[in-house]
Amino acid sequence: MLANHILKFITYFCNKAESKVQELDYLAIVSDAKAREFVTKHYALIERNCRELLARMKRAEVPISHEFYLKLFQLSKPRLAADIILFDEGQDASEVMLDIFFKQPATKVIVGDTHQQIYGWRHAVNSLEKTDFQEQQLSTSFRFQAPIAQLATQVLAWKTKLGVGPQLTVTGAGKVTDGNTTRAIIGRTNLQLLLKAIEYVRQHRQQLRRVYFEGHIQSYTYADEGASLYDVLALYNG
Structure with a gap:
């Protein structure tokens, strides 16, 4: 259990904008009552081992994760040699990505859809809610036809009534296929x-x-x- 919390703390830190582990409160993302009791009792040990493992990664003593080298990139305060930067899938951005992005002097564009956020469990944040950028809607898709677009519009209207996301009418401009069908299974887990x-x-x-x-x-x-x-x-x- 101790190792599990250490690894989760590392993931949390590597996805946040803060520059030091000590600036974060790991308890803020622990919801289970028994887990909170364990973390509260051993917080100092979890934090110390988290910092030690990160230091060992930096010294190349243990394998590093993708999240870790992205975090190192953020901490290096990079300046990207580009005039325009487009950030795609902005609804699933991590804070560490946004910290890099927002600090660039280039013209910045974010593309995303609040309704398609799927990585909240990975500490992703909806960057569309963290900007004051001028907003333009992309509502026509060439991936599907009108019946699917009409159903999507109905679903979005239902979500809007529940206070989730803006109202939007989707247009389906896709062409008829050759009739071959492919089945897909969508699961929550x-x-x-x-x-x-x-x-x-x-x-x-x-x-x-x-x-x-x-x-x-x-x-x-x-x-x-x-x-x-x-x-x-x-x-x-x-």
């Missing part, structure tokens, strides 16, 4: 996707030659608290 994949493999095992997981199978086997399905398999096998 990786576990749901895995269960569907297993179900599909069992039903079509005679026809299937291989199964591919985007991002590799390891991306789908970890639970929220860091445990792995491989741990369950290992216990099952004794």
Whole structure:
């Protein structure tokens, strides 16, 4: 449990704009009652080990993460040699990315959609709410046709009534396809996707030659608290 909180603290720090671990309150992102009790009791130890592990990464004594070298880049106070910088997927920006972006002297543009934010669990923030930039709406899509656009507009209207995001009418300008269809499964968790994949493999095992997981199978086997399905398999096998 201690190691888990140390790693989560590192991820938290590497995604925030602050320059020192001590400037953050890790308890602010711990919601579970038992976890808060544990963190409160061992906070000094968690913070000290977090700083030590970050220092060891910087000294190249242990492997570094993608988040860590992005954090080092931010702390170096870079100046990008560009006249115009476009930040895409702005609804899922991390504070460390925005800190780099906003400090650039270039003309800045952010593209994003509040309704498509999916990385809040990774400490992402909606950059569209953190700027006073002039706003222009991109509401026509060539990826789908009118029926999907009408349904999307209805969903957005429903969300707006709940106070989530601005009202927007979507236009579908996509062309008719050749009639071939592709089915997709959308799940709220990786576990749901895995269960569907297993179900599909069992039903079509005679026809299937291989199964591919985007991002590799390891991306789908970890639970929220860091445990792995491989741990369950290992216990099952004794």
